[in-house]
Amino acid sequence: MIYLDLFIGFLEVGFFSFGGAYAAIPFIKDVVTAHNWLDEEMLTYMIAISESTPGPIMVNMATYVGSEKGGLIGAAIATAAVVLPAFFIILLIMVAMNKFLKNRYVKAALSGLKPCIMGIILVTGVLMILKNCGLLFNGRADILTIVLTCSIAFIYFGSRLVMKKGMNPIMLICLSAFVGIVVYAF
Template sequence: MIYWDLFFGFLRVGCFAFGGAYGAIPLIREVALSYGWLDDEAISYMIAVSESTPGPIMINLATYVGSSQAGLWGAVLATLAVVLPSFLIILLVMAVLKTLFQNSRIQAVVRGLKPCVVGIILATGVSMTVSSCLGQEGSPDLRACLITAVLAAVMIGFRQLRGSRLSPILLILLSAVLGLAAYGGGIP
């Protein structure tokens, strides 16, 4: 039954999504592909839309997939399932917070997980960049490569000139403008 599949598929994502939304993207991709809910191209589009809309990416993706597969109740179940593990863990952590983080073993686990999370996020970004530039048919999408290069240059240049990071909101807006120019009829 689709409701059980949505619930347990996104419960699995919620249970193993260390590092937040960007760390969860490979898990969401795996679940969506294994059940046949979305293909790679649709997942890439939904990641872009989820990053551009308010709210956590993981919840936005779960809600979209649930809605596209089973309507309102599918969206509710997928969203509940992806949030439930974090909610329960936070409740547990709050109950034992003072003693838990004083334990040196727990501190060691948390310190050990940080590089793993950075690696997962980096691998996801590189994978998305490569698949975006290669295109779905295997032929290079030069517009996507150009947009990626422009955004990287702007981000690096801003940091070099100003000594601070460019706001992610400005990068999203710039990427939207570049996307409209490149794919919306502005650039052939």
């Protein structure tokens, strides 16, 4: 019976929680307290833990509550129940999108959006570089940060010229972390 309760309870959370994780917290609270799965204090602790661990809060909460009440099977059932609605909604959207992507007006609109999205990403990156180099808000430049940023950019774009595909983003992140540790640790 607990498995059915977990499934139905977290299926409700998955279906009716709109607006992101923080908007879902009151609904999770209602479902969890209505079934007496957690008391108020434990629920507060679990929300804090779910926010600080990787992954969506709803999935983390469902996994924890399911494992507390039904073991490994309960965790799997609660987690599956909370993600099933989103999974099926995305499937329906993809079916509809495949139909709409063949429409020439939709293609034209999406083609027009690509440069806008690229511009937003570029502006975000430039603002992050300027802020981290000290050029944006306080007006004092951190020369070391500027040199490191230029070096990493040179390595990335140089690798694109040499290897044609460019450096793997994970390799670039690891290289940047290593260089940052070496430079700022000493």
